[in-house]
Amino acid sequence: MMTDNSSKDFFGNVFGVVKKIPKGKVTTYGAIAKFLGAGASARTVGWALNKTVGTDLPAHRVVNRNGELTGKLHFSTPNMMKELLLAEGINFNNDKVDLEKHLWLPEID
DNA sequence: ATCGTGACTGGGA
């Protein structure tokens, strides 16, 4: 439930969605932004996730539209993000996530 | 209050 600070701030919404990403799946910034109604504020989504680093939020499951681990440099180590995804059974196409297989879209719970 | 920045996206050259 979103009785917490969720749905109050854009950040809260992002956190809630990211937490709902199933294991072995990934989503894109644009998908989250669009789900929140912002649509074009995909940049703000990533920026919000920047604050989530060090929290329980699986930010490593969020990639850009091309499936690239754009935020890998924001993690503790650049290789951690890919390692985490690999550990979840996500397939990689070179250094990009196979969105066709693992793309997950947020939905109203 | 204004200005600048950003883990993005889409379209054009």
Added chain:
DNA sequence: ATCCCAGCCACGA
């Protein structure tokens, strides 16, 4: 195919 440019929203100073 790749590279560059402009637009978009939210937050910090």
